[in-house]
Amino acid sequence: MRTPRSRGARIGAVAAVATLALSACGGGSIDEQTQANEEQAAESGGECGDLNMAVNPWVGYEASAYVVGTVAEQELGCNVEYKELKEDVSWQGFGTGEVDVVIEDWGHPDLEKKFFAEQGDGTATDFGPQGNVGIIGWFVPPWLAEEHPDILDWENLNKYADEFATSESGGQGQFLGADPSYVQFDEAIVSNLDLDFKVVFSGSEAASIEAFRKAEENKEWVIGYWYEPQYFNAEVPMQRVALPPYEEGCQDDPETVACDYPETELKKIVSTEWSEGDSTAVDLVQNFTWTNEDQNVVAGYIASDGMSPEDAAAKWIDENQDKVDAWLG
Amino acid sequence: MTTAALSVDGLWKIFGPRSDRVIGTPDAELSRADLKAKTGNVVGVKDVSFDVAPGEVFVVMGLSGSGKSTLVRLLTRLIEPTSGSVTLNGEEITAASESKLREIRRHQVSMVFQHFGLLPHRQVIDNVAYGLEVRGVGKKERRAKAGEIVDLVGLTGYEKSYPDQLSGGMQQRVGLARALAGDPEMLLFDEPFSALDPLIRRDMQNEVIRLHRELGKTMVFITHDLSEALKLGDRILIMRDGAIVQIGSPDEVVARPADDYVKDFVSEVPKSHVLTLKWVMREPRPGESLEGPALPVTTIVRQAARAAIASEHPIRVVDGDELLGVVDEEDIMRVVVAEEES
Amino acid sequence: MTTTAPAPAVRKPVEPGAEPPPPERSSVSRWIPAAVVIGVWIVAYLLLEGTDTLALPGVARTDLHDRLTEFNNDLLASRDTNPVMQFTNSISDLLRSLFEWVQRMIVVPNPPRPVPEIGWLGVVAIATYIGLAIANWRIAVLVCLSFLSFGVLGYWQDSLDLLIVTGISVAIVIVLGMPLAVLVGTSTRANRAITVVLDLMQTMPTFVYLLPVVLFFGIGVSAAVVSTMIYALPPLVRIAGFGIREVPTATIEATDSAGQTYWQRLFKVQLPMARKTIIVGLNQTTLAALSMATLAAFVNGPGLGKPVLAGLRINDVGAAFVPGVLIVVMAVMLDRTTTAASERSEKVARGGGGNVRQRRVLLAVGGVGTLVAVYLSRTYIGLAEFPVYTIGDRIATWVNDVMDWVTSTFGGITGAFKDLVTTWLLNPMQSLIADSPWYVSFVAIAALAFVFGGARALVSSLVCLTGIWFFDLWHDAMITLTMTLVATVLVMVLALVFGVWMARDRKVDLGIRPLLDAGQTIPPFVYLIPVLALFGPSRFTAIVAGVVYAAPAAIKLVADGVKGVSPTTIEAGRSTGQTTWQEITKVQLPMAKGSLVLATNQGLLYVLSMTVIGGLVGAGALGYDVVYGFSRSEAWGKGLAAGITIVLLGVMLDRITRAAADVRRDDGPGPRRAFHTRLPIGFPGDRKVVET
Ligand SMILES: Nc1ncnc2c1ncn2[C@@H]1O[C@H](COP(=O)(O)OP(=O)(O)O)[C@@H](O)[C@H]1O
Ligand SMILES: [Mg+2]
Helix, strand or coil: CCCCHHHHHHHHHHHHHHHHHHHCCCCCCCHHHHHHHEEEEEECCCCEEEEEECCCHHHHHHHHHHHHHHHHHHHHHHHHEECCCCHHHHHHHHHHHHCCEEEEECHHHHHHHHHHHCCCCCEEEEEEEEEEEEEEEECCCCHHHHHHHHHHHHHHHHHHHHCCCCCCCCCCEEEECCCCCCCCCCCHHHHHHCCEEEEEEEEHHHHHHHHEEEHHHHHCEEEEEECCCCCCHHHCCEEEEEEECCCCCCCCCCCCCCCCEEEEEEEEEEHHHHCCCCCHHHHHHHCCCCHHHHHHHHHHHHHCCCHHHHHHHHHHHHHHHHHHHHHHH | CCCCCCCEEEEEEEECHHHCEEECCHHCCCCHHHHHHHHCCEEEEEEEEEEEECEEEEEEEEECCCCCCHHHHHHHHCCCEEEEEEEEEEEEHHHHHHHHHHHHHHHEEEEECCCCCCCCCCCHHHCCCCCHHHCCCCHHHCCCHHHHHHHHHHCCCCCCCCHHCCCCCHHHHHHHHHHHHCCCCCCEEEEECCCCCCHHHHHHHHHHHHHHHCCCCCEEEEEEEHHHHHHHEEEEEEEEEEEEEEEEEEHHHHHHHCCCHHHHHHHHCCCHCCCHHHHCECCCCCCCCCCCCEEECCHHHHHHHHHHHCCCCCCEEEECEEEEEEEEEHHHHHHHHHHHCC | CCCCCCCCCCCCCCCCCCCCCCCCCCCEEEEEEHHHHHHHHHHHHHHHHHCCCCCCCCCCHHHHHHHHHHHHHHHHHCCCCHHHHHHHHHHHHHHHHHHHHHHHHCCCCCCCCCCCCCCHHHHHHHHHHHHHHHHHHHHHHHHHHHHHHHHHCCCHHHHHHHHHHHHHHHHHHHHHHHHHHHCCCCHHHHHHHHHHHHHHHHCHHHHHHHHHHHHHCCCCCHHHHHHHHHHHHHHHHHHHHHHHHHHHHHHHHHHHHHCCCCCHHHHHHHHHHCCCHHHHHHHHHHHHHHHCCHHHHHHCCCHHHHHHHHHHHCCCCHHHHHHHHHHHHHHHHHHHHHHHHHHHHHHCCCCCCHHHHHHHHHHHHHHHHHHHHHHHHEEHHHHHCCCCCCCHHHHHHHHHHHHHHHHHHHHHHHHHHHHHHHHHHHHHHHHHHCCCCHHHHHHHHHHHHHHHHHHHHHHHHHHHHHHHHHHHHHHHHHHHHHHHHHHHHHHHHHHHHHHHHHHHHHHHHHHHHHHHHHHHHHCCHHHHHHHHHHCCCCCCHHHHHHHHHHHHHHHHHHHHHHHHHHHHHHHHHHCCCHHHHHHHHHHHHHHHHHHHHHHHHHHHHHHHCCCHHHHHHCHEEEEEHHHHHHHHHHHHHHHHHHHHHHHHHHHHHHHHHHHHHHHCCCCHHHHHCCCCCCCCCCCCEECCCCCC
């Protein structure tokens, strides 16, 4: 056991700790800060309390969530907890107090039925639009739109079906479906419009982005489900293909859908119990709205520039203090 | 005759599904292979009865697979018998309750195993003391007692060793010591020395003989080695396919094998080393000289040889004062020569 | 599903003797009837292609699925009144407050303190001291450096969170698992019953039980702990149970004959003698618990899984790589520490363990040092909050650069390879299996099961196929089956090449083994991104991910099996003047047949367990269905059905390969190694992470 090597390792470890400790020394004393905290708590009386913010799995959402969260933390002294959850699980969390806010909801009739007061248990409440407009549709990479402009009309899609064929699509053209959690009717649309395509599901936002990025780089043929607001559109401005326009009710029966997706006003959904409480963050969430451009900026900071969501949010808040002030009323 | 230390009556063990349905039916008479083919059951022990006298060394012998291990385990119900009874010192083991059975195992019978069965995580002394420990004897007391036994089996100085630090022979001494530590009335041995080298085996056999002489315990000793059986046994039970073929003293078995199976077994035995004069003497022929030296009837043939050669007259075989018969040089040579030829 | 089944061919000298060996079956090659079955299948396919395939569109559901969803909704609606759910809710409250309390002690600020009760310096010191106390100096150094790496790479809190979750889960697993292990080890009937349940637990894709777990225990810590428990329980029960069962009959008999009671036998004989194996089980359980980290993050479980998942979300390999590596570091640390601790306690128990006085002094000095460190960390902010370093970010950037280079350089070649495999292997097989009418495939698969595994395999596969048909996802199941088979073929090719190479060359073994260990420990999500970049969203991507995941275990099994071939046999062969090639193909591989079958079995199951992950990268089929069900409440029932279908596929493949192995009367060392407890996602538990 007591070989020179192990002694070397021992000394190394001790040295490592010592260096770290020394370099870390010089921070203030903990007792002082504790005292300060106690005084502050006595003064402000903790009006905000805890804020449980669901974080659904796409970057745009993350941007909204962290901006609101950071404002709540910095301006209202909330203790914000970010919970990374899928949409369904987030809604389930309203009832148990595990989730207070879903900051960007793309419309979930099924969940609304279960959790809104009208038909469900009333644990969730609609807190109005958050300003972003969700555009869902069929998109192609820009190079394709440029070289074959007529592709932007669905009636010409069959003409190019062969070009879109891949190893996965069994002779037909491949249509890249999305993350399973998104609202999507592409299989029905393809079959009801008699398109010679097969829907192949990418499985996740990341997989779709990777496919679009590669397609643009290598001039490959890709068409798929895509949406706005989305930071990736700043890197590669995906072009929308026009489907038969949306009309009220044309997507009611999932089997017969043959029209484009509607534009969606993205909403804030909150826990009823929390919204009826006296947290100062309730007003903040109620007042929060911003635009697709705003969100794309923050999302870009996170995904393209590799900033942490906290830093990205802080940076945007710095640059847009006026908007933030409006939310704080 | 005093009451038997151990008495076994009509003992059966049949392994397999619905084994209890076999006994008493014609199936029970089938050979082992036929029964197995017909019902899937295997006969381990088939209708075995015998008595062991107090202080006797009773050897059970047979080829491997003949049911010896099963038999010896039935004696303390390490295997549950299918039918029959075992009585130990008047106590019917086969009818005993769980706790009674435990009492008997703790105080009256101990066993030594072929593969030792030592606890590798315990020192020799604690292995030896194990039986005392499960009885609830305090640590100090049981260690003291175990220490004595360790000395008795010649392991002094190894108390603190672990089993895997000992040779096979020494490990079996630990097994022996463990069996002796509880001071049982009866010891059971299941091929205890089969896994040992021949030289060590001989030492251990002598050890058993010595202990038997010193402690006088009743012993049931299983072996597949005839010479071991002959060397240790007061009586020998020979088994085949779970059933008894013959029970008798060593010289009886050698001289009067009950069938070809036993004959085969004993054919290699140097008869002159085993047989006593009882088996070679004859009626004095009319007019034969009765002047020769007298030897007891239990004398081994080989030991009588010198006297026979030296003497002009046939040797008189006596039991006390009674003349049982005579042997001459030729009778003895017949035994010895037959051996050389076979 | 594992191989704890005792090998049929090799029997210990049980006393009293066991049954005579079964008569050998005649070994007519089974490939001839198999070829006939496949031939008939192809003909039927050509005649009936595309009819009755039972294909169901990706987002479509059947009545059965909706009924299952309904069940979920009812439960959810009754969550405030249902006594079972109230009970589970109170358990989850308990777990959450326990976790949060520990967290406030060592990780997060304990208000009004701006920092935890014990700062980083104190935590590192305590951990190091524990390493020193239960093991030795080397371990203490390892622990110290591991903890420092958590902080220096920028994941101090996530790492400690993961440790806490793992600790709580393992503690509960021990409390629940040891009694079960005793049952498994002492009662044949209990063993049989419990093994069936464990098989199910281990074949079930973790994603599938995340759903009900969330339903009953809510999200966050409690869901993480519960799902980790479910996942980590089987290895302990299996391995510890195996250890108890394997205590030599001779010893049990010998001590029984001394008149011991049941409890004396258990505590004085069985448990002490199974001690080493039990510790192996514990070790495996700990590692299994760690490997749940990433999946638990899907339900907001705290720990290193979160940053891994976040990296996946923004397609950032580097960002996922660093926490992924930290999981490996933690695994190595825990593995080494538990192993060394058990070795040490063994030594101490046997009166060894070095100079006692010297050690006492060392421990005392270390204790004082630790106390001082704790005190300092309670006094100075800088010693309480881990300082920020950028090394982690730099590593992430570097990894991304490397990956970019790799994708841009090899993109063409890998694409060609993908097309080759897809066109010539995957597509034809999928056509045959999935595009034949369902009844044709049904009969054909059952027939093949019979050919390879005999009547027993036939029965299992009939039951499983019927179940698959019942759950309305036949077509998807057949596609998943195809992908699984193709991936397993690739796994076995790798396993044979590298396994034999490792077995024949010690240096190669030494070089490759640590890579395999790391490959098994790193969360699959980490390499999903580069694989995705190379191959795009496709079935092949999922296959590659499955191969990467399953190959290390299979390679090791083959290597160990080939190595286990007796040197005398090889010598005997050599003396006849055979070539190296002949030696490998005529001696080593046939004699290691048991291991090969086992490797195939494990390969199939590992690959299958990656199905769900495949659903995230465009492979569709059952994986997509599970993810879909998990993501959208109206499809919950479909997800559940898909999960059950995966289990049925797994059970079927397992039974067929096992039966095939038995029919083969394997004489290799493979199936006897009961430690190959399969862990579906994360890293397989058939090994210790690091051989010591
Ligand atoms: N547990 C068991 N189940 C089935 N058969 C057994 C069992 N134990 C022993 N046997 C069979 O009983 C017969 C006698 O075995 P055993 O008593 O061990 O013989 P021996 O000790 O003389 O070699 C053998 O044929 C053996 O196969
Ligand atoms: Mg025997």
